[in-house]
Amino acid sequence: MLPLGDDVRGQMIAHAREQFPKECCGLLAGVGGKPVKVIRATNSEDSEFRYRVDDRELLRFLQDCDDNGWDFLAVYHSHTRSEAYPSPTDVRLAGNWPDPYYVLVSLVDQDDPVVRAFRITDGEISEVPTGDEASA
Amino acid sequence: MVARKSEMLGRNEMPVTVYIPTPFRKLAGNQTHVKTAGETVGEVLDTLGAQFPALRQMIYDENGQIPGHINIYVNNQEIHSLQGKETPVKDGDEMAVIPAIAGGQVGALTPEQVERYSRHIIMPQVGPSGQRKLMEAKVLIIGAGGLGGPAALYLALAGVGTIGIVDFDTVDLSNLQRQVLHQNADVGKRKTVSAKETINAYNPDVDVVLHETPLTSDNAMEIIPQYDIIVNGADNFTTRYLVNDAAYFAGKTLVDASILLFDGQATVFVPGQGCYRCLFPAPPPPGMVPSCAEAGVLGALTGVMGSIQATEVIKQILGIGQSLVSRLLIVDALGMEFRVVKLRRDPKCPLCGDNPTVTELIDYEGFCGAPFPGEHVVGAQS
Numbered sequence: 001m002l003p004l005g006d007d008v009r010g011q012m013i014a015h016a017r018e019q020f021p022k023e024c025c026g027l028l029a030g031v032g033g034k035p036v037k038v039i040r041a042t043n044s045e046d047s048e049f050r051y052r053v054d055d056r057e058l059l060r061f062l063q064d065c066d067d068n069g070w071d072f073l074a075v076y077h078s079h080t081r082s083e084a085y086p087s088p089t090d091v092r093l094a095g096n097w098p099d100p101y102y103v104l105v106s107l108v109d110q111d112d113p114v115v116r117a118f119r120i121t122d123g124e125i126s127e128v129p130t131g132d133e134a135s136a
Numbered sequence: 137m138v139a140r141k142s143e144m145l146g147r148n149e150m151p152v153t154v155y156i157p158t159p160f161r162k163l164a165g166n167q168t169h170v171k172t173a174g175e176t177v178g179e180v181l182d183t184l185g186a187q188f189p190a191l192r193q194m195i196y197d198e199n200g201q202i203p204g205h206i207n208i209y210v211n212n213q214e215i216h217s218l219q220g221k222e223t224p225v226k227d228g229d230e231m232a233v234i235p236a237i238a239g240g241q242v243g244a245l246t247p248e249q250v251e252r253y254s255r256h257i258i259m260p261q262v263g264p265s266g267q268r269k270l271m272e273a274k275v276l277i278i279g280a281g282g283l284g285g286p287a288a289l290y291l292a293l294a295g296v297g298t299i300g301i302v303d304f305d306t307v308d309l310s311n312l313q314r315q316v317l318h319q320n321a322d323v324g325k326r327k328t329v330s331a332k333e334t335i336n337a338y339n340p341d342v343d344v345v346l347h348e349t350p351l352t353s354d355n356a357m358e359i360i361p362q363y364d365i366i367v368n369g370a371d372n373f374t375t376r377y378l379v380n381d382a383a384y385f386a387g388k389t390l391v392d393a394s395i396l397l398f399d400g401q402a403t404v405f406v407p408g409q410g411c412y413r414c415l416f417p418a419p420p421p422p423g424m425v426p427s428c429a430e431a432g433v434l435g436a437l438t439g440v441m442g443s444i445q446a447t448e449v450i451k452q453i454l455g456i457g458q459s460l461v462s463r464l465l466i467v468d469a470l471g472m473e474f475r476v477v478k479l480r481r482d483p484k485c486p487l488c489g490d491n492p493t494v495t496e497l498i499d500y501e502g503f504c505g506a507p508f509p510g511e512h513v514v515g516a517q518s
Contacts, residue, residue, distance in 0.1 A: 023240065048265045050240030055207045055214060059234055062157055066168065072158060075237050089240045096194075096205060096235035097159050 002074060002101045002117045003034055003131035011038040013113045016078035016105040019043065023078050025051040027061050028103070030073030037070070043077075050089075051077045074117065076103035083108060084116040086125050094120035101128060152180050152225050155232035156191075163190040177208060178221035180231060195233060204247075205236040249341070253295050261456045267295060271341075273453045274298040276363035278351060278379055280305075280331040282433065283393050284369030285317040286442030287449070291367075292335045292342045294450055299335060300345040300363055303327040304509075314435030350508045351375055353497040356382035365452055367445050368392045371428060373419040374504040380405065380412035381497055384487055391448045391460075393441045396426070398434050400441040400467040403479065404448050404460040407488065414482040414489075415464065422505040437469045 008028065015024045015038075022043065029037040039061055042054040053075070065072050075097065079087070084106035086094070094102060098121050106114040117128045151173050156164045164170055165188070172187065174180035181202075185192030197203045208215045209232040215223050225231065245253075245264060249271075256262040256270075273296050277284040280303040288299055305327050307318040322330040328346040335344050347359050351370075356378055360366060366383045368390055370376045376394070383390040384407050392412060393402040405411045444465065451457045466475045486493045501507045 025237075027237075045238070045240065045264075047240065049268055050238070050264075052236055052238035055234065055236060056212070058237060059207075059209060059212065059232060062155075062232075062234065077239060087240065093205070093236075093238045097237055099158055102239075 001033070001131060002103070002128050004103070004115065004117070005035070005131070008035045008038055009115050009130075012076050012103065012105050012115065015040050016080075016107055016113065017110075019078065020107055020110075021048050021080050023047060023049070023051040023080060024105075025053050025075070025077040027053065027058075027072065028074040028076065028101075029061070029065055029068070029070035031070060033071075033073070035073055048080060072100050074101035074103050076105060078105040078107060080107050082106065084114040086118055086120055091120055091123055091125060095123070098122075151227060152229045152231055154180065154184055155230060157232070157234055159235060160191055160194060160233065163194065164188045175224060176221065177210060177215050177218075177223045177225060177231065180225055181208070181221070181233075184233075191233075194235070205238065207234045207236060208232070209234065249295070252339075256294065262454060266454045266456075269453050270295045270450070271297040273365070274300070274363045275365050275367060275449055276300040276302065276360060277367045277369060278302050278375065279369035279371060280315075280317055280327040281311065281369055281371060282314045282428070282435070282438030283395065283442040283445060284367065285315050285331075286439045287367050287369060287391075287445040288331060288335060289316060289338065290443055290446035291449060292339045294446070295339065295341065296449075296453070297341075298343045298345060298363075300347060300359070301328050301331050302347040302349070302351050302359065303331070304348060304350045310429075314433065314438045316439065351378060351382075352508055353378060353500060356497060357386065360388060361386040363388065365449050366390045367449060369442070369445075372504075372506065372509055373425075374500045374506050374508050376412065377419065377504060378497065378500045378508075381487055381494060383407070384411055385497070389452055391445045391452070393445050395433055395438055395441050396428060397431055398437065398469040400437050400469070402441055402444045402448070402460060402465045402467075403463060404452070406459075406461050408481070409461055410479050410481040411485065411488045413487045413494075414485045415479060417482075417486070419504040434469055437467070440467065440469070 015026060025043050026038060026040045028035045041057045043051045044054045045052045084104035086102060102118045102120050104116050117130050119126050119128055151171050154170045154172055156167055156170055172180055172183045174183050181195055195206055210223055210225060211230055253267050257264055257267050275291055275296050277288045280301050291299055307322045307325050307327055307330055309323050311318055317331045317334045328348045332344040332346060335342055349355060360382045366388050368379050370379060387407050390405040392405060448460055451459055462479050464477050464479050481488060483490045
């Protein structure tokens, strides 16, 4: 369970729309399993097809988590041409970070963005509820 | 525990703190920071790896190199911007070993691909995303001859991911005056095989798919739908009408060119915006238009026209520029004049007109009064 809530969901969708047609990416800091902060990251791939959280921003985020007592709760990124589901590339590269949730924002239907959350462990994808599927 | 490890370190080595991110902590005794030592980044990592062998496997690949997705920082500076593994460290420095967070909808360009295609990628009309489009594209070349050769070569150099080649012929000495896919040692070899060898010698990334058969009404609708764009390098009217009709039925863009003597023509047919039959409703009577074998052809001009076809294919894949759709480019090599005439879809076209009478592939040998080229070539190699 990754409770996103309208505010977090809205911030991620807004970020995805601003970066369209390129992929956006960012990080969610949490406390007790709930998101407390949405941190937009620079997509250092600057691409319509790829994302990579800017390495220095990632380091700073990890330090901020330690300093503030946050957990590294989730990574989010957008898919502009495919559904809100991890791609084979997403799964392959998630092996380095198995603990955070992976949140996908799909803008295939620009008027009706879809947000879904997953765990990616040992190459296996399992969807996790976000607590507000009704408004998805 | 940390103190005990410090005592194990040599007296002359400098204690350095390494920040361990969450994914690696269970590999490092659940520590957030590990005190270790060394005079360079490489030495610190070696010491760390000796302490925690499982962590070493994450930091180094099987060749002992730090993989691209692992970033090493010294006092928040990534070591690539310093001196890499030779970066000196001193007492009190803080290092961090951070795996990148990345993903995406399609595969990444490797560093070698970025370098290979750099002259394309730096152009904003191409860029990394355009390069990926090229790498995902599938292009079929009809005929590994005078036109198909340069077209295939430049598409391969551009990194087009899949290139299909339809040809049934073998390399003849008389081909070598213009057919750049084949060399002296290839005489007698199947053209498809020779083409694949040449293409992959230029760019091993290209998946070259061989269709070693004459294109006929029986196989055209099996082969053509597998590709995104069709390049017509056919040398005879029978195949040319077949390719036109099959590409139309399959909904594929056809990049067409033809050549004879010192003259060349090129155009692009997009289904619904005109086709070869709009331009030439009926083939000439058999024997009226000589073939290249009968009349000759300027070898260098095949390179010009084949390269124009490759250019049009690349523009189509990237979605840039103004294509030759609805235009016919006429090249006069002797006068060295390039002229463009407008084409339009003919509402009376039997294929793509308002009331089509050709609704499936027909008997093209009967229609053109000439058989498909087989072992005895009727049309010349273009």
